[in-house]
Amino acid sequence: MTSDHPVAPGSSGTSPSPPPGETSSAAASLDAELLKRDFPALAQEVNGKPLAYLDNAATTQKPEEVLAALEHYYRFDNANVHRGIHELSRRATEAYEGSRKRLASWIGANGPEEVVWTRGTTEAINLVASSWGGANLQEGDEVVLTEMEHHSNLVPWQLVAQRTGARLRYVGLDDDGRLRLDQLPELLGPRTRIVSVSHVSNALGTINPVREIADLVRNHGALLLVDGAQGAAHHPVDVQGLGCDFYALSGHKLMGPTGIGALWARRELLEEMPPYQGGGEMIRIVEKDYSTWAALPHKFEAGTPNIAGAVALKAAVDYLDRVGPEAVLRHEQELVAYALEGLREIPGIRLFGPPEPTERSGVVSFSLSDAHPHDVATILDTEGVAIRAGHHCAQLVMKRYGVSATTRASFYLYNTREDVDRLLAGLATVEEIFGAS
Ligand code: PLP
Numbered sequence: 053m054t055s056d057h058p059v060a061p062g063s064s065g066t067s068p069s070p071p072p073g074e075t076s077s078a079a080a081s082l083d084a085e086l087l088k089r090d091f092p093a094l095a096q097e098v099n100g101k102p103l104a105y106l107d108n109a110a111t112t113q114k115p116e117e118v119l120a121a122l123e124h125y126y127r128f129d130n131a132n133v134h135r136g137i138h139e140l141s142r143r144a145t146e147a148y149e150g151s152r153k154r155l156a157s158w159i160g161a162n163g164p165e166e167v168v169w170t171r172g173t174t175e176a177i178n179l180v181a182s183s184w185g186g187a188n189l190q191e192g193d194e195v196v197l198t199e200m201e202h203h204s205n206l207v208p209w210q211l212v213a214q215r216t217g218a219r220l221r222y223v224g225l226d227d228d229g230r231l232r233l234d235q236l237p238e239l240l241g242p243r244t245r246i247v248s249v250s251h252v253s254n255a256l257g258t259i260n261p262v263r264e265i266a267d268l269v270r271n272h273g274a275l276l277l278v279d280g281a282q283g284a285a286h287h288p289v290d291v292q293g294l295g296c297d298f299y300a301l302s303g304h305k306l307m308g309p310t311g312i313g314a315l316w317a318r319r320e321l322l323e324e325m326p327p328y329q330g331g332g333e334m335i336r337i338v339e340k341d342y343s344t345w346a347a348l349p350h351k352f353e354a355g356t357p358n359i360a361g362a363v364a365l366k367a368a369v370d371y372l373d374r375v376g377p378e379a380v381l382r383h384e385q386e387l388v389a390y391a392l393e394g395l396r397e398i399p400g401i402r403l404f405g406p407p408e409p410t411e412r413s414g415v416v417s418f419s420l421s422d423a424h425p426h427d428v429a430t431i432l433d434t435e436g437v438a439i440r441a442g443h444h445c446a447q448l449v450m451k452r453y454g455v456s457a458t459t460r461a462s463f464y465l466y467n468t469r470e471d472v473d474r475l476l477a478g479l480a481t482v483e484e485i486f487g488a489s
Pocket of ligand 1: 313
């Protein structure tokens with residue numbers, strides 16, 4: 053991956069990362085303290101304490117550059133895309149399509165027409181389940197999912213299975229939060245049409261061996277969708293190298309705005325798939341009884357899109373690319389190692405997910421024997437530490453481990469060891485309150 057903007061991330065103007073082109077080197081590292089200064093939301097106090105934002109698996113904070121791109125678009129370029137023959141529309145279209153090009157090359161797509169803008173991962177998966185699934189699944193066909201999936205990668209398949217009579221089958225989880233890939237060869241049957249799996253688990257942090265899965269699935273003649281909501285933000289993504297057929301991602305998980313995301317798919321699949329929604333922009337000709345479709349990717353983009361979101365997503369991708377996804381992942385894994393060391397000292401703690409930090413991205417999920425996750429989150433909030441408690445939209449994961457909820461801290465490129473210390477100190481307060489009762 054290379055950067056097309058040879059400037060350091062950040063308003064600070066100093067480079068915390070290696071020069072462009074060296075972002076993939078094994079030596080790349082990042083200076084989280086310096087990067088943090090680029091994120092205005094992180095400079096505030098919450099409940100009288102400096103904010104330690106550890107809820108990045110839910111959504112990430114936005115750097116100045118992304119905020120500036122949004123503002124610039126609305127201040128100067130705001131117009132509808134593709135339609136107007138006037139300067140603002142030209143500028144808006146150029147920025148909007150330029151962002152698509154940037155994302156396409158960043159993830160290794162064969163061209164921008166393979167990238168469909170969506171509201172996020174959820175809509176991207178719904179698009180595939182509804183369009184590809186609706187056209188291709190028949191009664192008795194099988195869709196293979198895993199017990200690790202976010203509801204976004206379960207419910208759309210349940211809906212299409214109900215419509216078509218297809219069957220859903222599941223890869224299980226081992227006790228350490230890894231996929232039971234030994235089960236996959238058996239689950240791939242003569243009726244398997246598609247396998248849909250997360251790149252990285254939002255509830256456990258597990259990084260899945262997508263390439264290995266892709267080889268099995270491809271040899272079997274089925275398709276592979278990868279839910280990259282937690283992948284693209286923390287992990288270098290190369291859709292060709294991964295060997296998948298569909299990759300879904302959300303802009304807000306990688307410092308972009310909410311309401312913008314993308315589906316990447318192989319061109320030949322998109323060519324064959326019917327439109328997902330009807331409306332303006334996605335047609336070529338409209339007659340009384342029928343219409344014909346616009347070229348890719350517009351066939352799947354009905355109505356006025358989230359132009360500002362798409363434009364600002366490019367700023368987020370530029371930022372992430374300059375820091376270097378490899379450096380981000382390594383930084384997160386260092387924080388996970390540090391957090392796990394501290395968490396393991398807490399009496400009555402139960403940790404979920406793989407024991408080795410190198411097997412996961414920046415997520416630590418745990419429960420305490422004495423306190424409910426919601427109480428933990430509430431106490432941490434009073435200490436200015438933002439974490440998440442609940443089922444994390446992964447009820448099958450909760451069921452597998454016999455809990456209704458966990459507490460989850462999730463790190464990103466701007467988190468520091470001090471943030472982890474704040475988490476551990478907050479948990480000591482929880483222990484004082486609940487451990488004594
Ligand atoms: N898949 C995973 C693994 C996620 O973590 C999330 C969001 O948390 C989603 C899908 C859904 O993403 P979005 O709500 O941005 O569509």
